[in-house]
């Protein structure tokens with residue numbers, strides 16, 4: 001039996017919640033959506049939340065809510081899934097990549113500062129592996145540039161920074177509920193913000209930009225059926241059927257966090273003496289919900305170790321190829337060598353299996369196979 005790098009944890013309650021919604025009138029656009037949104041806002045300590053169809057659509061709705069448009073610049077990390085950058089480009093922005101800190105792999109505020117221009121609209125940090133970004137520094141940089149600070153928190157729902165939950169740190173924050181993430185709705189995501197008006201803009205974008213409130217309409221006397229579009233949006237809605245999984249999952253999120261913390265600590269303790277490895281760093285003012293356990297393999301042995309572990313049924317992953325190495329970016333003129341710290345991080349990185357349902361026996365296998373790979 002192989003061991004994946006990430007996996008969902010599904011309970012009988014999750015299944016029952018879906019079945020219950022299937023028997024109601026509302027498969028989508030019904031009451032479970034708002035219930036799930038309230039639970040997310042509660043966890044993130046924000047005035048509101050809107051759920052969407054994926055982490056990618058959450059990022060797109062967030063950039064749209066911030067008014068990102070052609071001519072704007074967005075600064076982000078290359079050590080991320082391509083969606084952090086591609087959704088800003090879908091809004092017409094130019095993306096600039098800042099380098100990362102050597103220890104956490106998170107965007108380096110000093111590198112961000114060097115890229116700020118009068119066109120900077122958004123600074124997008126990514127909480128790599130679940131470890132929150134330097135939120136105070138990035139907030140201050142965004143404020144001084146009259147830009148926004150966006151947090152791609154696809155890895156970090158339920159992480160804390162200086163005691164405050166992710167979601168309450170940035171101007172706007174995007175979550176993902178893909179099965180490998182900290183909690184799931186199969187596909188899904190959410191947007192939260194400190195300012196409820198920004199969440200409302202994201203919510204409108206997720207549903208074609210439709211304005212249903214008569215007080216806000218330009219032609220309210222058109223008829224009782226009337227709804228109108230003021231700014232273009234798309235259909236990025238999360239159905240009630242999937243919101244039901246999320247509402248059930250979020251009740252167990254602290255159990256997920258406790259188990260992920262235990263997995264992290266055991267890797268840390270049992271791999272500390274292995275030569276040729278760099279283990280992930282935790283700054284002392286954060287309390288992460290660990291999404292990944294990223295090790296770095298020294299001496300140019302990453303590929304060999306990766307292939308050995310895969311052959312033994314430990315389905316390790318690499319997170320991530322620097323975003324601008326993708327041919328789509330290369331074709332736009334982005335050059336290798338631009339962010340040397342991120343490139344070196346990538347060249348050594350392997351993500352070990354990390355999820356709430358990973359058993360102690362499975363973790364023993366992972367540790368054993370990794371030791372053999374490096375022996």
Ligand SMILES: *Cc1c(COP(=O)(O)O)cnc(C)c1O
Pocket residue numbers: 054055056057080081083084126152154155176177178187188189
């Ligand atoms: C998973 C992920 C996304 C995209 O989320 P999806 O739900 O897969 O669309 C964006 N950014 C990061 C950092 C991710 O890990």
